[in-house]
Amino acid sequence: xxxxxxxxxxxxxxxxxxxxxxxxxxxxxxxxxxxxxxxxxxxxxxxxxxxxxxxxxxxxxxxxxxxxxxxxxxxxxxxxxxxxxxxxxxxxxxxxxxxxxxxxxxxxxxxxxxxxxxxxxxxxxxxxxxxxxxxxxxxxxxxxxxxxxxxxxxxxxxxxxxxxxxxxxxxxxxxxxxxxxxxxxxxxxxxxxxxxxxxxxxxxxxxxxxxxxxxxxxxxxxxxxxxxxxxxxxxxxxxxxxxxxxxxxxxxxxxxxxxxxxxxxxxxxxxxxxxxxxxxxxxxxxxxxxxxxxxxxxxxxxxxxxxxxxxxxxxxxxxxxxxxxxxxxxxxxxxxxxxxxxxxxxxxxxxxxxxxxxxxxxxxxxxxxxxxxxxxxxxxxxxxxxxxxxxxxxxxxxxxxxxxxxxxxxxxxxxxxxxxxxxxxxxxxxxxxxxxxxxxxxxxxxxxxxxxxxxxxxxxxxxxxxxxxxxxxxxxxxxxxxxxxxxxxxxxxxxxxxxxxxxxxxxxxxxxxxxxxxxxxxxxxxxxxxxxxxxxxxxxxxxxxxxxxxxxxxxxxxxxxxxxxxxxxxxxxxxxxxxxxxxxxxxxxxxxxxxxxxxxxxxxxxxxxxxxxxxxxxxxxxxxxxxxxxxxxxxxxxxxxxxxxxxxxx
Ligand code: PRX
Numbered sequence: 212x213x214x215x216x217x218x219x220x221x222x223x224x225x226x227x228x229x230x231x232x233x234x235x236x237x238x239x240x241x242x243x244x245x246x247x248x249x250x251x252x253x254x255x256x257x258x259x260x261x262x263x264x265x266x267x268x269x270x271x272x273x274x275x276x277x278x279x280x281x282x283x284x285x286x287x288x289x290x291x292x293x294x295x296x297x298x299x300x301x302x303x304x305x306x307x308x309x310x311x312x313x314x315x316x317x318x319x320x321x322x323x324x325x326x327x328x329x330x331x332x333x334x335x336x337x338x339x340x341x342x343x344x345x346x347x348x349x350x351x352x353x354x355x356x357x358x359x360x361x362x363x364x365x366x367x368x369x370x371x372x373x374x375x376x377x378x379x380x381x382x383x384x385x386x387x388x389x390x391x392x393x394x395x396x397x398x399x400x401x402x403x404x405x406x407x408x409x410x411x412x413x414x415x416x417x418x419x420x421x422x423x424x425x426x427x428x429x430x431x432x433x434x435x436x437x438x439x440x441x442x443x444x445x446x447x448x449x450x451x452x453x454x455x456x457x458x459x460x461x462x463x464x465x466x467x468x469x470x471x472x473x474x475x476x477x478x479x480x481x482x483x484x485x486x487x488x489x490x491x492x493x494x495x496x497x498x499x500x501x502x503x504x505x506x507x508x509x510x511x512x513x514x515x516x517x518x519x520x521x522x523x524x525x526x527x528x529x530x531x532x533x534x535x536x537x538x539x540x541x542x543x544x545x546x547x548x549x550x551x552x553x554x555x556x557x558x559x560x561x562x563x564x565x566x567x568x569x570x571x572x573x574x575x576x577x578x579x580x581x582x583x584x585x586x587x588x589x590x591x592x593x594x595x596x597x598x599x600x601x602x603x604x605x606x607x608x609x610x611x612x613x614x615x616x617x618x619x620x621x622x623x624x625x626x627x628x629x630x631x632x633x634x635x636x637x638x639x640x641x642x643x644x645x646x647x648x649x650x651x652x653x654x655x656x657x658x659x660x661x662x663x664x665x666x667x668x669x670x671x672x673x674x675x676x677x678x679x680x681x682x683x684x685x686x687x688x689x690x691x692x693x694x695x696x697x698x699x700x701x702x703x704x705x706x707x708x709x710x711x712x713x714x715x716x717x718x719x720x721x722x723x724x725x726x727x728x729x730x731x732x733x734x735x736x737x738x739x740x741x742x743x744x745x746x747x748x749x750x751x752x753x754x755x756x757x758x759x760x761x762x763x764x765x766x767x768x769x770x771x772x773x774x775x776x777x778x779x780x781x782x783x784x785x786x787x788x789x790x791x792x793x794x795x796x797x798x799x800x801x802x803x804x805x806x807x808x809x810x811x812x813x814x815x816x817x818x819x820x821x822x823x824x825x826x827x828x829x830x831x832x833x834x835x836x837x838x839x840x841x842x843x844x845x846x847x848x849x850x851x852x853x854x855x856x857x858x859x860x861x
Pocket of ligand 1 (some may be wrong): 477524601624625626627630650711713725727738
C-alpha cells in the first residue's frame with residue numbers, strides 16, 4: 212500500500228502530438244475563467260447549428276433569481292450533429308462496432324451512413340406512432356446498437372429520452388415511467404449478459420401493471436434473443452415490423468439549445484431517484500468538447516467506453532460525445548469475465564482499440580485474477596486509458612498503468628456526475644503530470660472550491676466539501692418536474708455555489724483528490740444508490756419495522772451496502788428471513804442494490820428527537836467501534852453495544 216508518493220510526468224512523446232499541452236492548458240484555462248462568453252462561444256462552433264447562438268452564457272446561482280441558460284438563442288438538432296454532418300466526409304467510416312456477449316458471434320460494423328438510415332427509420336416510426344417534440348420516451352434496452360439508435364431517434368424528433376438501466380427491476384421502471392409520464396417504451400425481448408438472459412420485456416410488462424404508468428400507449432420490442440415473449444396487442448409492437456418499411460430520411464426537429472434532450476434518473480440522499488434533465492445545446496457542446504480533449508481524440512482512434520448506456524457515462528461518452536465527434540465507438544454487450552477474465556483485453560486486440568475507458572471496480576475485480584490473463588494478450592493498439600465512476604485507489608491505478616497499459620499509456624482519472632453532463636476534473640495527458648488516485652485538475656471553465664461545513668472557502672492545501680463556483684455548458688438544468696428540488700438539493704447548502712455531494716482534498720500542488728460522497732449516497736461499483744431507497748425497499752416487507760442502511764469500504768466494489776433491520780414485534784430473525792429480505796431488495800430495486808450484509812437490530816441508535824445516527828452505524832459497519840464518537844446524546848446508548856457485538860462482517 213505504501214508506495215512513495217509518485218508523480219508520473221507527462222510523456223514527452225504523447226505531449227508532442229497532444230491536443231493540449233502544459234502551456235496551452237494554463238493559457239486556455241485562464242481564458243475560460245476570465246471570459247466564459249468568449250471561450251464557450253468559440254467552442255460552440257464545433258457543432259452545426261440551424262441558427263448560431265449569439266447569447267452564450269446567462270447564469271445566476273442566486274436563490275432569488277435562479278437560472279442557468281447556455282446558447283439560449285441557438286437552434287440545432289443533436290442527431291444531425293451526431294450523424295448527418297458526417298455523411299459527406301465520413302459516411303463510410305465505422306460509427307459503431309458492436310461486440311456481442313458471445314465472442315463467437317460476429318462483430319458488427321455500422322457506418323455513419325447506416326446509422327443515419329437506422330435512426331431516420333425509427334424516427335419516422337416514432338412520428339407515425341404519434342410521438343411529438345417534448346414527449347417522453349423510456350428506453351429499456353441491452354447494450355445493443357438499437358439502444359444508440361433509439362436515443363438518437365428520440366433526439367431527431369425532439370422527444371426526451373429516459374434510459375433506464377437494464378439491470379433495474381419492474382418497480383424501478385414503473386417509478387421512472389410514472390415520474391416522466393412516458394408515452395412509449397422501447398425495449399427488447401431479452402438482454403444477454405455473460406450468457407445469462409435478462410427478461411426485459413417481462414419486466415416492462417410487470418412495470419406497466421403498476422399504478423401511474425397508464426400514459427404508455429406503445430411498447431416497441433426489439434427481437435434480440437428471439438425467445439418467445441407475451442405481446443399484448445395493440446399496445447406491444449415488434450420493432451422491426453414498425454421500422455422496416457420506413458423511409459431512410461427523416462426531417463430533424465429544430466430544437467432550441469435549451470430544449471430538453473434527455474432525462475436520466477439518479478439517486479440522491481433522500482426519497483426517490485430524481486430525473487436529471489439535460490438540454491440540447493450546452494450538453495452537446497460540452498460532451499463533444501470534453502470527449503475530444505480529455506481523450507485526445509484522433510480520427511483513426513478506436514474508442515471503447517465499457518459503461519452501459521443506462522448511465523450518464525454511456526450517454527456522454529458512448530453516444531453523444533463520440534458520435535458528435537465522428538469517432539468510432541465500440542458498443543459491448545457483455546461483461547468483463549465472460550467467457551473468461553481476458554475478455555476485455557481480447558476485445559481490445561480484436562478491434563485494435565486505442566482508447567479504453569472503464570471503472571475502477573472492473574479494474575480491481577480483474578486485478579484479483581493476476582497479470583497472466585492480461586499479459587497473454589497484446590494490447591499494443593492502446594494509447595490512452597481512462598477511469599470513471601468512483602475513486603481509484605493507487606494500487607489499482609498502478610496495476611492498470613503497468614499491466615494493462617504496459618507502462619506506456621497515460622491514465623485519465625475523470626471525475627464528474629450525472630448532474631454535470633460531462634467530465635469536470637481530469638488530467639489532460641499532454642498537459643498535466645499524473646498522480647495515482649488523483650483526478651488532478653479542473654477542465655476548462657470549471658472552478659472547483661473546497662468549503663468547510665459552515666461554507667467557509669478553504670484555500671491552499673485543504674480537505675472539505677467540493678463545490679463549483681460557476682456554471683459550465685453541460686450542467687443539468689433542473690430535476691424533471693421539480694425546479695424547487697433542484698435548487699434545494701444543489702444550491703441551498705452553500706449559497707452561490709453548486710454543491711457536488713463529494714468530499715475532496717487539494718494537495719500542495721493544487722491537485723484534487725475526491726474522497727467520496729459526504730451525503731447519504733453509496734457508490735457501489737460506480738453505481739449510485741441512495742440509502743433511503745434501500746431502506747424503503749426493506750420496510751416495504753411486511754415483517755420489517757424499521758431499517759437503516761449505510762455504506763462500508765469494499766475491496767472490489769469500492770463501497771458495499773450494509774443494512775440494519777428491526778423486525779416487527781413477534782417476528783423471529785432467521786437465516787431464511789435474512790435471505791428473503793435480501794431477495795426482496797433485489798426484486799424491488801434491482802440486483803445492483805443487493806445488501807452485502809444485513810444485521811438484525813433490536814434497536815437503532817437514535818437521538819432523543821428520533822433521528823437515526825447514521826454516523827454511528829457507519830462506524831460499526833466499518834468495524835471501527837473505537838471511533839463511534841459521542842454517543843451520550845442517544846436516547847438509548849446501550850443499543851450501540853449490542854450492535855457492535857452482533858456485527859456481521861467477518
Ligand atoms: O462520488 C463521485 C463519484 O461518482 C459520483 C457521481 O456518480 P454518477 O452520477 O453515477 O456518475 C458517475 C459517472 C460520471 C460522484 O459524485 N465519482 C465519479 N467519478 C469519480 C468519482 N469519484 C472519484 N473519482 C472519480 N473519477
